[in-house]
Amino acid sequence: DIVMTQSPVSLPVTPGEPASMSCRSSQSLLQSNGDNYLNWYLQKPGQSPQLLMYLGSNRASGVPDRFSGSGSGTNFTLKISRVEAADVGVYYCMQPLQTPTFGGGTKVDIK
């Protein structure tokens, strides 16, 4: 299975400030057409996970543009340009290239 590794495990953030988290895969997720098979999810406290980004950098419907995804191959980053209180929760990356696997998550909370 492809192993997904996220860092940091915990990320205290200040509202209005930027935040960034990393996801690494044990195998390349880059396809020959240039697509990276990498999704990002946010699970807010007490809620189900919600899709944030797909194909590494495409925002899902309704996702604010303060969220951006980047990276290719085995290294990916999710950035929040200006953190809001509503952004707290656990962020997961996931690869669907082979048997789907999730990273362990990055927990974002307010300082």
Place this chain on the structure above:
Amino acid sequence: QVQVVESGGGVVQPGRSLRLSCAASGFTFSLYGMHWVRQVPGKGLEWVGVISYDGSKKYYADSLKGRFTISRDNSKNTLYLQINSLRVEDTAVYYCAIAPNYSGYDGAIDYWGQGTLVTVSS
């Protein structure tokens, strides 16, 4: 609006079986593949399996093959997950979700339900 609602969870003894259901509404159920994902309380996400739009193809996590069976009834807009020989380690919230096609990409898992908690305990 698009909605999926899981049901069927509860407290079950080890070794017993359980069937979870996922009722879909707000979209054409018969056109979409569907996933099951589980989450041990307080832990991360684990993919369980996926079924194609017509039920002809099913894929499972290697560690769960043999005890888990996904099925669907498109006439009832309902997805199922049968779990046999339940183990304590199967205790988790089980989510169903849609496998949409975004511009040819079918790798996203979107529109998750609220989940149903299965507790395996004697």
